[in-house]
Amino acid sequence: MNGPLMQVWEGFLDLLYPEGVNCCLCGDRIRRRHTYGICPDCYDSFIFIRENSCEMCGKLLDSGRLCSDCRSYVHYFDRAYSMCAYHGKVKEWIYSYKYAGRSYLAGPFGRMMADRIKEVRLDKSVDCIVPVPLHRKKLRQRGYNQSRLLADVISGRLKGEKARDVLIRERNTPPLSGLTRFQRMETMRGAFKLKNNGVVDVKNVLLIDDIYTTGTTVNQCAKVLKDNGANCVYAFTLASGMNI
Ligand SMILES: [Zn+2]
Ligand SMILES: [Zn+2]
DSSP states (O other), X not given: OOHHHHHHHHHHHHHHSOTTTBOTTTOOBXXXXXXXXXXXXXXXXXXXXXXXXXXXXOOBOSSSSSOHHHHHOOOSSSEEEEEEEEOHHHHHHHHHHHHSSOGGGHHHHHHHHHHHHHHTTGGGTOSEEEEOOOOHHHHHHHSSOHHHHHHHHHHHHSXXXXXXXXXXXXXXXXXOTTOOHHHHHHHHTTOEEEGGGOOOOOSEEEEEEEEESSSHHHHHHHHHXXXXXXXXXXXXXXXXXXXX
16 A cells, blocks of 8 residues: 555544544543553553563563574574564454454554654664565455555654565465474475565665564565665564564
């Protein structure tokens, strides 16, 4: 969705779910305008990730600077961040966002992500925002790419490049949940390529995705971008798995 269309879409969502009337997550009445149109109870369900995280992949950490994954494996991306932990009610909301047609949640989720992106000054480091693509079959079934909607909201909040569909998903990969790290890597190998076999004409890319588990998906995207001329690839996801 391009800029003007996105504004119309957001305006439409504001009409449907005006901030300060009902919580967009639980539907409860909000007495006063509350941040992101989310009631205090729902807002408190988010475990936001800040300093308490791995300095490489951005996952929550109890102690230390790097998680065990990042001590053992080299990633193609330069740094990944997540807004919150994939946990409790947040899991249900993301599930409903992806699979139950609640695409309007891209609004509050994307705005929350954009604020965090500004906090860590990632917006100053990138020239381009690229959503992780869905395979065309899945896109047809679902009707929207949840990562693309997030990237659109984020780019609308950051004064810079618009989200660009630089990548395509060439293979319709099965869901990765329940697979081991090795199985995930095998499944995702070669799943992405550049659109139109093009060359990346931007140097520093911010990849946007919904969930970071072992990082296989953003890692494969980063590999394609770097193999084709990108300099730095950062990833920002809505949520990342705990204890994985
Ligand atoms: Zn609520
Ligand atoms: Zn890590």
